[in-house]
Amino acid sequence: MTIQDRNISPAPIRQLDEAAINRIAAGEVVERPASAVKELVENAIDAGAARIAVDIAEGGKVLIRVTDDGHGIAEADLPLALARHATSKIDGTDLLNIHSFGFRGEALPSLGAVGRLTVTSRAAGAAAAAAISVEGGAIAPPRPAALTRGTVVELRDLFYATPARLKFLRSTRAEAQAIADTIRRLAMAEPGIGFTLRDLRDGDARTVLRLDAETGDLFDAMRARLSRILGAEFAENAIPLEAEREGVRLTGYAALPTYARGSSQAQYLFVNGRPVRDKLLSGALRAAYMDVLPSGRYPAAVLFVDLPPVEVDVNVHPAKAEVRFRDAGTVRGLIVSGLRHALAAEGHRASSTVSGAMLGAFRPQEPTADGRPRIYQMDRPSPQARAAAWTAQAPAAPAPAPMAGFDEPSARYAPPDPPAAPADPAPDAHPLGAARAQIHENYIIAQTAEGIVIVDQHAAHERLVYEELKARAATRSVPAQALLIPDIVTLPAGGAETLLEIAEDLAGLGLVIEPFGPDTVAVRETPAILGQVDAARLLRDIWDELEGTGGDALKARIDAVLSRMSCHGSIRSGRQMQPQEMNALLRQMEATPLSGQCNHGRPTYVTLRLADIERLFGRT
Template identity: 45%
Template sequence: MIDLIAAGEVIERPAAAIKELVENALDSGATRITVALTEGGIGRIEIVDNGCGMTPEDLVLAVERHCTSKLSDDTLVRIRTLGFRGEALPSIGASAKLALTSRVAEADSAWRLRVEAGVVTPPAPSSGPKGTRAVVEDLFFATPARRKFLKSPRVEAGHAEAVIRRLALAAPHCAFRLTLDERLALDLPAQSPRDRAQAILGETDSLIPVEETRGEMRLTGYVAGPAATRPTTAAQFLLVNGRPVIDPLLRTALRVAYRPVIDPGRQPVLALHLSLPMERVDVNVHPAKTELRFADENEVKGFVIGAVQRALGQGAGGASVSARLRGGGAQIRYPAPDRPSPPAPPAPRPAGQAAGFAEMHRSFAPSARQIAPPEADTPHPLGAPVAQVLDTYVIAVAPDGDLVLVDQHAAHERLTHERLLAQHQAGQIRAQRLLLPEVVDLPSGQAEALLARAAELAALGLELESFGGGAVLLRTLPALLAGGDAQGLIRDLADELADEPALAASETGALERRIDAVIARMACHGSIRAGRRLNAEEMSALLREMERTPRAATCSHGRPTWLKLSRTELERLFGRTR
């Protein structure tokens, strides 16, 4: 069993020690955990919990390697605890000064055990409440070579806080308090999952709920809309069966899901929990237990992509966007939709690209002749239009009395984009044969990655064949990309497929970005412009189409198409409230 679970775990920085100690606290049933750090954890780490505690005999075993593995069987399948290898405490005790004080509920007193550079001092009676208090001092004093590689206390504190936030998200039932050099950095009561997600992500009232089931898999949690992005993945919190993970497969799925709605290089904000049968995921593949191996990677990836895209794909009526004014700036938020809006059915693809563009434009251009007035009792989340300002912005009043502002060009650009995209997809990506096939020289590994997906690429309008060595011959391109940079497209595709073997050809960004960019340009030029005066029926038609169209909360460039000002926000603007 030791051979199976041993990872040779090494505590490489304070955050790693903190992670292991807090996981132990959660495994003990704690509902309140306090973490206090000095010098980012380099000088001192103190973690106090109100869990079940340990007896003197437990304390002695706790600092012996593999004696606290918590495994209930020898299959390594049904691992229900965050920790299971029993390597962390011995590793900490070997390189630092460790003191454990613990008391079980029925004991008359607590007991304290010390370990210094691997030397154990037996337990002795001590004062202390039920639960466990772990104190780590002078981390790596016994291994000075490792201590040299630590960063500044500020950087180490940042890593430690990130760890605490991930674990706090995994356990909303537990209160967390974190102090850094006696400065309060985090103070979370026991909360509902939504309140905890809002507190951790910092997106108050701005989260779209995700709740989807396929077979025995379930994905729950919250994602922020495309207007709330970050330059890094620091605001992405992922749980699998209650365990915080930083898994490359799931990160890939999220990139694919968000790719159509955010700019390249930006990262989404989210907190998601994937649940699946324990026998379908292996958690014993990484020393830090943050990466997993799934029995069916494609099934998991497809499920996550679909669930997130459906959450993001609501019409404008299903995702409220509010401009909250703070310090003069507007913060966009996307609260939970009341009900999903059915997508508008795609129109049949006409013969010829120019004809299709013209037909699409006629279909989406609002006009009194094409729109019927809505029924009086039909709910319309974007409300009724009342005016147009600067011949650019439509003002409407929502059913709840809130004020709605719509950028007519941005909104119609998204409607046009979605119609063009539907027509393009309905035509199964028409390919155009090149007059002179292009030869693209690639490293052999990249060429092999491309040719291995030749059938998939052909369905996307790219016909490739081997041309000897690392060269490939390109015979066709998607019609929309005719005349574009074919060499650049193939090189980008090869890079992505070689770098992420789990990607299907249809999930790569290189082809999608180029097609989407062309469609976005067509949509922009074919949409009603700022400065065009609309009548009441035209404004109403625009609002109703936004409510039916997926992703209508943002334009093709990621800008918001509409904002909402609540009564509270209007009163704050006029100084009626503070």
């Protein structure tokens, strides 16, 4: 069908008016109330504010008010502040050397185009304050106002000038949560600034978020701020990061692998203090935790990447949520290596949430009918009762057989001293204590100075073997043992071809295979560190792991192979261990990086403090 058939004539090209241009621009900059809050709070931060207060009503759809104590805006500059592409942040000669959040001069004009905007400000040193209003793009002249210092930006009836946009907003609760999340992200990067978020309902102001300014050095202030935002649990299980390479600096906190989350919502990434959502940074974070997290689990981290502004382009997204690095490889390598070194430095440490979950699974004895816990006299025995109890519980001394000619022994029989047992390490001499028992042929019970440690022997040894294999593989020094009779292994369709493609790399790991027919390989050598191993089962597991990694890089595929090998070379569940073996395993765990979790991200041990155990028995 042609244009003539549809009876449509081409329309002439015309210049859009300023109001239409502003409304179109607002659609890119202001997607929802949270976007407006982000722009206004960033302006307050750029103004040097020490305290920022945000008031909202109906999830920001009815009212958004941002108050700061920054340097303010001069009365003569107020009309220009509402003009498009007018800014004090840059002079336009260099769009790469940007040191501020805002630089385009689009936020206030865009908000004024789709809502009722009022800006009240008093510049530092000014005799009085002034206010200016804009409604649907129409700007009123400045007028006198009352304000002691800083700036107050009030936005009412957002999107009233573009009613169609209101239909795309979510519920009031969802929009309010998005605003709170936006403020939290900005507050993470500015621990020295105080933030307050209030929700105005029916004349009442409910404080949703209050973050006082933190003091101290960078890491102390950051840790305190993150503890308030993400919770004390994150702060307890996070490790500080500080690394630098070629002018790029990485700081922040990353959680232990055993504190993994079920989604990536606990990942916060910042570039030069600006919160971003960048695939490069997210991928580097995922790669750093690659062999310490199970499938479907995500690390929790707050990472700050700082580099010269000319090395990163922040002008690639309307909301400035994405960035582009000039040398992306250096940034990615710094994140991966910095995180891995920090995690390795923590050694055997595991998250406190594992112990907390274990305590939560315990069920102490039910209370009495009146709801009070049972009280036992033995909990606080008197000295006389304690002495009597010890006497009653003392083992009875065996009496000797009567000697010929005597009806009763003339003296008590003293049993011989028991043979001296081998000395165990003192419980307070090592972080993981001294082994005391093995239960169910899989769990080692160790006593520490502050409580007990329960170790999963198979998971712990699996990590130890894995780390040793990786260290040997890095130097191509994995010793192999030749099989007297090669094992012939038949694999599923395509399995043999997949393994033979990396046969040279497998040989470097001590596993030598050769083709032996359709979907069949011959295993001639196996890694000596694994001891006796079921070659058929090992090859099938390696093939499964390679299929799971898909087209990942060779390093990831080799690590997957090593992970499977270590599983086959570890102490199996059901094996009884001698005390010397158990203590040797504990000492090796203390000296091995990442020994707090196995190759699949599961914890290798849990710690129970004596105070927690006593609490379970009502001794507190």
